Amino acid sequence: LCVRCLALTEAVNNKDRLRYPMIRKKEDRGKDAWERISWDEAYNLIEEKLNYYKENFGAESVMFWKGTGRDIATYLSRFAWSFGSPNLTSGINGIACYAPRVFGCTATSGSFWVGDYSQQFADRYDNPNWKMPGLIVVWGNNPLISNSDGLYGHWVVDCMKRGSKLMVIDPKCTWLAAKAELWLQIRPGTDAALAMSMANVMIEEGIYDQEFVDCWCYGFEEYAERVAPYTAEKTSGITWVPEEDIRRAARLFAQSEGTVLQWGVAVDQTTEALPACQALSSLVMITGNLDNPGGMI
Structure with a gap:
């Protein structure tokens, strides 16, 4: 279990914890x-300060910050928009735990997808x-053990x-990996490669969603040029995944009737976390699995 959860009782019951405004x-x-x-004094002061800035500098002068979200996310969003400010952002510090996935997706496609x-x-x-x-790709995640971000592990089993x-990419043979169509026992930290x-492979074999790419994807030629050096043969040496398994994984991902990418903190914690998450999310994009029933929504 995450050490923050284990320490939660100490935080809740700490004698120095703030209990009043x-x-x-x-x-x-x-x-x-x-x-x-x-x-009452605290609420009045907050109202006074917010309205002061709104009246004197415009609603856009106020920025609304949140952490990883959870229960407060939707309420803070509504608060910001009802106030009239579009400046809603996440104040996560550093490149770790959830942020690379969210910002990697948002930077390339405007949203985070599940x-x-x-x-x-x-x-x-x-x-x-x-x-x-058609296919669930569990990448650096064990949803049966860690039900993160609203994903309940039984959903995977139900499907x-x-x-x-099922395709599982994990150094460890988890229960799901043992039940998978394909298990890639990846070398830790080589997810981007x-x-x-x-x-x-998808581009080389022409199995990506060409219609979706033509309609919705910008910079595809530059992207194809960037991934070209990562042949299955070369990447096998980097990742320790057999060359034929890399090709098979690409075909499964691209040719299934709807592919879900179920990824986790293992990718977020790598040294190349943000570009790794962009690389993973790009697989979803070039296969047309954005806003796609049975894919990512």
Whole structure:
């Protein structure tokens, strides 16, 4: 379990934890000179300050910051937009844990995408508008153990029972890896190279979604040139994944009826985290699995 979770009780029950609104005078900045005020005083002060900046400098002068999201994300978004400010951002510090995936996707496609596991339908798998993923690619993640970011591991198993194939990229043979159509036992830290090589195979064999790329993808020629050196033969030496398995993985990813990329912190924690996440998300893009039932939504 994440050490932050293990330490949570110490944080919640710490004798120094703030339990009430506190205020400090301007002249006391830098000093431990806080005074307790009531909740009504705190709310009034917040309202006064926000409206002051809105009236004098415009709503755009206020920026709304959040962490990785979780329960507060939607409420802060609504707060920012109802206030009139488009400046909603995430204040995660450093390149670690979730941020590379979110910003890697957002920088290249404008949004962060999740797999279509029927989470958007009240009647789940019975909804006629739900399409079963043809392939679920579990990359650097073990959803049966770590149910991160709203993904419940049983969804993967539920889809497998309904016919979804599974590809697992993980140094360790997890339970899912043992049930997979293809398991790539990757050398830790070489995820970007593997993604680039898979893209090279797709382009080389013409199995990427050419219509989607022509309509929606910019810079494809430069991208194809960038991945060209990552042949399956060369990348096999970098990743320790057999050359034929790299080719097979690329074909499975590109030719399945809807492919879900279920990735995790293992990619976020590599030294090349952000470009690695861009490389992985680019596989989703060139195969037309964006906003695609049974793909990424």
